[in-house]
Amino acid sequence: MFTRKLLQAGLLFGAIFTTGYLLADDHEGGGSRSLAPVTQPKWQAECASCHMLYHPGLLPERSWRKLMGGLDKHFGENASLDKLTQQEILQFLVANSADHNGSRRSEKIASSIPAQATPLRITETAYFQHKHDEISASVWKRPKIGSQSNCIACHSGAEKGNFSEDYVRIPR
Amino acid sequence: MTKTFWLILLILSANAQAASPAEALQGYTAQAKQENPAYKAPSASKGDVFFHATHQLGNGTSVSCATCHTANPRQPGKTRANKEILPMAPSANTQRFTDAAKTEKWFRRNCQDVLERTCTAQEKSDFIAYLLSVK
Helix, strand or coil, X not given: CHHHHHHHHHHHHHHHXXXXXXXXXXXXXXXXXXXXXXXXHHHHHHHCCCCCCCCHHHCCHHHHHHHHXXXXXXXXXXXXXXXXXXXXXXXXXXXXXXXXXXXXXXXXXXXXXXXXXXXXXXXXXXXXXXXXXXXXXXXXXXXXXXXXXXXXXXXXXXXXXXXXXXXXCCCC | CHHHHHHHHHHHHHHHCCCCHHHHHHHHHHHHHHHCCCCCCCCHHHHHHHHHCCEECCCCCEECHXXXXXXXXXXXXXXXXXXXXXXXXXXXXXXXXXXXXXXXXXXXHHHHHHHCCCCCHHHHHHHHHHHHXXX
């Protein structure tokens, strides 16, 4: 009798635990599942003076190399840096890029990009498009969102690498 | 290794040397006089015209400094990517023109974006004189 009760309790506990574990797939604190927050003073100062800070794990190494090699024509603006700063930031971006940081989200982004492609926009990747396929054009155009490149409008933890579905809040 | 260390130290100390907007103005004025001996003194009114003047770019769009910085240098502006820009007038933002390397970096970038060329020392001098005159 007692053994049976114990077995039942164990089964119940195990089921709850497993469910939690499976649900945690897209959660923060899932170790290498989500992008780890990263810091680098020059990256933060230089790359966030005109736009939100994009996590290095959102693009592969070849994309960062191409982007940092064309800062004088950065999406239509001159964002050129002195050579030393440019090199330092590039090294940091490469070390934490989608193909080097080891997180599962980064791996999925990297593997969604064809080998011969070098996207400069995160929004061009198949991973991004698949993840956002339920968002209609009118939602993107809401004043508080504005464009697909404004991650932080809905993912408040975007600059820290938190893109977990649990924290998404789409502004009205 | 030691060489790198001293180089870094030198760069750090050069950056750490906080300058005032008045010193920045002085520096550009001296440079302007060198470039053009006829240049006597910075003109705030010329800087005012420079700040608000619109330019037709090669791609057809019209831009001015005020496009991002707003027509009032005491007000915060906004980049195309929706990020706030602190006010340009030192009377509204005490950090403005206190870091020579930063000042040069933004002249280099923004002159290219708005004028599609580099700015002359005379333009920079008049520009800062105007912003200092805005109270």
